[in-house]
Amino acid sequence: xxxxxxxxxxxxxxxxxxxxxxxxxxxxxxxxxxxxxxxxxxxxxxxxxxxxxxxxxxxxxxxxxxxxxxxxxxxxxxxxxxxxxxxxxxxxxxxxxxxxxxxxxxxxxxxxxxxxxxxxxxxxxxxxxxxxxxxxxxxxxxxxxxxxxxxxxxxxxxxxxxxxxxxxxxxxxxxxxxxxxxxxxxxxxxxxxxxxxxxxxxxxxxxxxxxxxxxxxxxxxxxxxxxxxxxxxxxxxxxxxxxxxxxxxxxxxxxxxxxxxxxxxxxxxxxxxxxxxxxxxxxxxxxxxxxxxxxxxxxxxxxxxxxxxxxxxxxxxxxxxxxxxxxxxxxxxxxxxxxxxxxxxxxxxxxxxxxxxxxxxxxxxxxxxxxxxxxxxxxxxxxxxxxxxxxxxxxxxxxxxxxxxxxxxxxxxxxxxxxxxxxxxxxxxxxxxxxxxxxxxxxxxxxxxxxxxxxxxxxxxxxxxxxxxxxxxxxxxxxxxxx
Amino acid sequence: xxxxxxxxxxxxxxxxxxxxxxxxxxxxxxxxxxxxxxxxxxxxxxxxxxxxxxxxxxxxxxxxxxxxxxxxxxxxxxxxxxxxxxxxxxxxxxxxxxxxxxxxxxxxxxxxxxxxxxxxxxxxxxxxxxxxxxxxxxxxxxxxxxxxxxxxxxxxxxxxxxxxxxxxxxxxxxxxxxxxxxxxxxxxxxxxxxxxxxxxxxxxxxxxxxxxxxxxxxxxxxxxxxxxxxxxxxxxxxxxxxxxxxxxxxxxxxxxxxxxxxxxxxxxxxxxxxxxxxxxxxxxxxxxxxxxxxxxxxxxxxxxxxxxxxxxxxxxxxxxxxxxxxxxxxxxxxxxxxxxxxxxxxxxxxxxxxxxxxxxxxxxxxxxxxxxxxxxxxxxxxxxxxxxxxxxxxxxxxxxxx
Numbered sequence: 001x002x003x004x005x006x007x008x009x010x011x012x013x014x015x016x017x018x019x020x021x022x023x024x025x026x027x028x029x030x031x032x033x034x035x036x037x038x039x040x041x042x043x044x045x046x047x048x049x050x051x052x053x054x055x056x057x058x059x060x061x062x063x064x065x066x067x068x069x070x071x072x073x074x075x076x077x078x079x080x081x082x083x084x085x086x087x088x089x090x091x092x093x094x095x096x097x098x099x100x101x102x103x104x105x106x107x108x109x110x111x112x113x114x115x116x117x118x119x120x121x122x123x124x125x126x127x128x129x130x131x132x133x134x135x136x137x138x139x140x141x142x143x144x145x146x147x148x149x150x151x152x153x154x155x156x157x158x159x160x161x162x163x164x165x166x167x168x169x170x171x172x173x174x175x176x177x178x179x180x181x182x183x184x185x186x187x188x189x190x191x192x193x194x195x196x197x198x199x200x201x202x203x204x205x206x207x208x209x210x211x212x213x214x215x216x217x218x219x220x221x222x223x224x225x226x227x228x229x230x231x232x233x234x235x236x237x238x239x240x241x242x243x244x245x246x247x248x249x250x251x252x253x254x255x256x257x258x259x260x261x262x263x264x265x266x267x268x269x270x271x272x273x274x275x276x277x278x279x280x281x282x283x284x285x286x287x288x289x290x291x292x293x294x295x296x297x298x299x300x301x302x303x304x305x306x307x308x309x310x311x312x313x314x315x316x317x318x319x320x321x322x323x324x325x326x327x328x329x330x331x332x333x334x335x336x337x338x339x340x341x342x343x344x345x346x347x348x349x350x351x352x353x354x355x356x357x358x359x360x361x362x363x364x365x366x367x368x369x370x371x372x373x374x375x376x377x378x379x380x381x382x383x384x385x386x387x388x389x390x391x392x393x394x395x396x397x398x399x400x401x402x403x404x405x406x407x408x409x410x411x412x413x414x415x416x417x418x419x420x421x422x423x424x425x426x427x428x429x430x431x432x433x434x435x436x437x438x439x440x441x442x443x444x445x446x447x448x449x450x451x452x453x454x455x456x457x458x459x460x461x462x463x464x465x466x467x468x469x470x471x472x473x474x475x476x477x478x479x480x481x482x483x
Numbered sequence: 484x485x486x487x488x489x490x491x492x493x494x495x496x497x498x499x500x501x502x503x504x505x506x507x508x509x510x511x512x513x514x515x516x517x518x519x520x521x522x523x524x525x526x527x528x529x530x531x532x533x534x535x536x537x538x539x540x541x542x543x544x545x546x547x548x549x550x551x552x553x554x555x556x557x558x559x560x561x562x563x564x565x566x567x568x569x570x571x572x573x574x575x576x577x578x579x580x581x582x583x584x585x586x587x588x589x590x591x592x593x594x595x596x597x598x599x600x601x602x603x604x605x606x607x608x609x610x611x612x613x614x615x616x617x618x619x620x621x622x623x624x625x626x627x628x629x630x631x632x633x634x635x636x637x638x639x640x641x642x643x644x645x646x647x648x649x650x651x652x653x654x655x656x657x658x659x660x661x662x663x664x665x666x667x668x669x670x671x672x673x674x675x676x677x678x679x680x681x682x683x684x685x686x687x688x689x690x691x692x693x694x695x696x697x698x699x700x701x702x703x704x705x706x707x708x709x710x711x712x713x714x715x716x717x718x719x720x721x722x723x724x725x726x727x728x729x730x731x732x733x734x735x736x737x738x739x740x741x742x743x744x745x746x747x748x749x750x751x752x753x754x755x756x757x758x759x760x761x762x763x764x765x766x767x768x769x770x771x772x773x774x775x776x777x778x779x780x781x782x783x784x785x786x787x788x789x790x791x792x793x794x795x796x797x798x799x800x801x802x803x804x805x806x807x808x809x810x811x812x813x814x815x816x817x818x819x820x821x822x823x824x825x826x827x828x829x830x831x832x833x834x835x836x837x838x839x840x841x842x843x844x845x846x847x848x849x850x851x852x853x854x855x856x857x858x859x860x861x862x863x864x865x866x867x868x869x870x871x872x873x874x875x876x877x878x879x880x881x882x883x884x885x
Contacts, residue, residue: 007558404650456503468575
């Protein structure tokens with residue numbers, strides 16, 4: 001089930017919340033668990049067993065580890081087993097066919113691919129459950145004694161299938177004791193609505209323009225111009241950002257409604273001024289996961305430059321691979337690995353001295369190109385599209401198609417570009433000081449009331465508009481669904 | 484003091500904002516609950532008049548469908564098909580998109596002069612269509628084999644291409660004509676009857692005329708009766724028949740509130756209804772036999788449909804697998820087999836003047852290929868295959884194979 005759908009919004013979520021609020025606290029986790037399992041089984045009725053298996057194994061290993069003496073072999077063994085089991089399951093279901101096909105391609109063998117479907121959200125919940133045993137080994141979290149609570153943590157529907165990757169340490173205490181109040185419902189509700197609007201009104205509409213341009217790039221008739229190809233790449237960038245960050249917004253919002261506080265996952269990544277900055281703002285829960293569980297354990301930057309470069313290479317290779325079992329994702333990861341290394345060692349300082357506009361343009365050029373690598377898992381298609389973008393295909397620089405694309409979409413594109421920068425918080429601040437402005441208290445309150453009414457009406461109108469789009473949904477994909 | 488009053492102000496203003504937030508979230512919550520309950524208690528339609536299609540049914544549970552997830556996706560389909568105020572939500576979405584500057588919504592161009600024109604999808608089944616036509620030709624063993632005519636009708640996107648919005652992908656690209664040529668050229672054994680030139684000339688004439696009858700409906704994918712009349716004249720020219728002049732027909736405006744299939748894809752309620760005119764020859768003495776329902780009438784129209792949304796269905800009483808039409812006053816004893824889609828329903832009133840009997844086949848619903856019918860009826864002298872360029876891609880039943 002996806003959040004931006006009629007069944008979820010009008011049936012699943014209200015039913016879940018009503019029951020959740022009505023039952024006594026002791027039962028709340030169980031209600032959440034049952035709904036989460038239904039939520040998962042809705043899209044993945046068979047592979048749910050896989051999630052049950054992984055959680056049960058990590059829970060059990062956690063219990064054994066907890067009883068073992070400090071520094072004992074048994075503790076180490078538990079950790080090793082947990083990591084091996086989790087990664088084997090992930091490796092088998094996500095990467096086996098990729099490995100088989102790669103071996104076939106390089107060695108000329110003809111092994112038959114297994115044809116396993118990728119279990120929804122496996123990359124997310126595997127990383128979540130691993131964070132528990134690793135942190136437990138490092139004694140950074142307390143052991144979880146109730147298996148159902150542990151399963152609730154891993155399977156919790158807001159963050160189950162597309163992140164953020166919530167670590168056990170973030171919700172450990174709230175699993176047992178949390179404040180569920182009206183304030184949380186309101187704040188969480190607002191956050192959820194923001195995500196919903198972003199997903200349905202921005203990501204889907206901009207995404208359908210990308211689909212049109214992509215189709216034009218590979219159509220037998222007509223030619224995609226260089227400018228249109230760049231417009232397409234920008235559309236995909238916006239679509240992916242809105243889609244994915246909207247999912248995190250909705251997750252964080254629903255978590256809040258349920259009494260949980262998840263960490264932020266995005267911080268206006270498209271407004272980055274460098275590649276380093278971009279990765280501090282994009283999918284934060286993933287990059288910090290790799291930092292804390294791969295980069296730092298490998299030695300980080302503490303063993304000289306050469307080792308640091310090796311560590312960066314490993315991390316970015318894995319980051320790419322995590323996104324999907326295909327060469328383009330590895331390429332995408334390494335593309336960033338190389339650029340980060342270059343930024344760190346060569347032009348980072350000089351870049352920082354450039355005017356801000358140029359820094360933004362530099363970062364945009366890189367992330368837009370990067371997402372083109374990201375979107376085509378067929379290398380032939382990727383090459384074809386990049387050749388158009390960089391004027392190496394003989395395609396015209398510009399043609400009349402661009403007029404049609406812009407005429408039909410300019411408002412939504414402008415809106416998308418604006419919203420991907422931190423304009424909303426800025427506007428909020430401006431409005432607050434405008435309301436406060438001059439005059440007496442009653443004038444201030446009048447102004448604030450006026451602004452508040454405007455904002456509330458805006459939300460409510462957008463909600464009905466979103467419903468209209470959902471009822472007539474023709475195009476409603478979830479991009480990060482399959483990672 | 485200053486500081487304290489400042490804090491007090493901040494607190495009050497925060498309070499106002501907070502009330503606003505509560506109102507926002509509670510209104511949305513209420514709306515969700517109301518729609519949820521409304522959905523549960525409202526009676527469910529099986530058929531959507533405005534969209535002219537069967538709505539999804541609640542799926543039957545099987546373990547298999549649960550396992551492969553089709554059970555869940557069917558439920559999803561059911562929920563969105565039966566969602567309360569579905570048509571109104573469609574209107575809201577269209578309005579918002581028009582406000583955002585869209586000129587193409589759901590594959591419909593918002594064209595000049597109030598025309599809603601369907602975009603052209605390149606056919607995916609060209610090869611199959613050509614094969615099916617070849618099969619029809621091969622399977623016929625009577626003399627009619629040498630008198631098979633093919634008339635492919637371009638739609639508004641081609642004939643009214645001028646009306647499309649500037650720089651639209653279909654503007655200036657007459658892809659339908661290329662497809663038509665491809666099919667015509669692949670089947671030289673079928674006589675090519677081209678109505679494009681005639682329709683185009685009529686479309687050009689419109690531009691200078693002060694008053695004219697349109698060739699296509701503004702809100703529907705069909706041609707008007709006048710459009711069909713223009714094509715009929717082209718048919719007569721190709722066949723060496725003397726066409727009846729327009730004056731020979733009594734024209735009746737049967738409704739002025741027709742909103743057709745293209746309208747339904749947008750549901751933009753500000754689009755006005757339009758007129759539908761029928762042309763009747765008072766001299767005809769007709770007998771129309773709907774073989775599936777065994778119903779026999781003396782008219783080519785079923786005016787009951789004028790009370791409904793789907794008004795175009797008044798022509799030849801909507802779709803039937805096989806209709807037998809005889810006209811006592813036809814100017815020849817020739818017998819025609821007409822293999823067609825709904826476009827032809829508008830041209831039949833003209834053709835009956837020249838054929839004693841016309842057997843009208845809709846192969847989407849007729850289960851036995853028309854070829855076997857023709858072989859069993861050696862009196863058939865003419866075969867006319869007539870399709871519009873948008874339907875042709877979806878109708879592969881002509882050879883009797885489904």
